[in-house]
Amino acid sequence: MVEELHDIAPPVDYSLIPAWLIFTGSCALLTLLGLGVWWLRRRLRKPAPTVSPQVLALAQLDQVAREIGRLSPYQFSIQVSDVLRRYVQEQFQLPSTRQTSLEFLGAVAGSATFTQDDKSLLKDFLDRCDLIKFARYDATKADSRELLEEAMRFVKGGTHAIA
Structure with missing residues (x-):
């Protein structure tokens, strides 16, 4: 078995x-x-909504305006100037953030995009900023508000054609 x-x-x-x-x-x-x-x-995926340089600059200027009491006029002028220069660079493709005020105004003067009023407003704004930043002009909060108003007026302007 x-x-x-x-x-x-x-x-x-x-x-x-x-x-x-x-x-x-x-x-x-x-x-x-x-x-x-x-x-x-x-x-x-939905494309991210693009924000225009104008809307972005106005929002940044509003944010800086809220800090007008906290910042010194010197710091305030630097921030407002930076916002305006970035706006011009993004909106009009002018290399404004890496230029002196004179170089920047020279580029604007040669551009047909800006009206004479825009050029004058920009020159006045940059002259005030340079006076505060480099000549250490004893600016007040009223000067800061005036700078802010000029920057807002330029950004809101609408008189300049988009390049």
């Missing part, structure tokens, strides 16, 4: 496809699925 019992048979390969091929195919399928999800999410 012991002779009739057989030994256990070895494992049977039940798949006709090799394991390495299944693994490679699974990786490729998951990669394609991931790329598809990424592409679909990218296509369906």
Whole structure:
């Protein structure tokens, strides 16, 4: 009777496809699925709303205006001047943030984009800022408010055509 019992048979390969091929195919399928999800999410994403340089500058000027009591006229003139220069650079593609006031006014004078009133307002504004920043003019809060009003008037102006 012991002779009739057989030994256990070895494992049977039940798949006709090799394991390495299944693994490679699974990786490729998951990669394609991931790329598809990424592409679909990218296509369906809403574009970020763009804010015009004018709206951005007005918001920044409002923020600086709230700090008029806290900042010295010197610091205030620097911040207002920076906002106005960034606005001109972004709106009219003039490299105003890296130029002196004279270079900046020279570029504006050669531009047909600005009216004579705009050029005059900008010159007056920059002269006041330079007087406060470099000549250390003893400015008051009233001078700061005047600078802010000139900057707001220039940004709101609307008399200059967009380049």
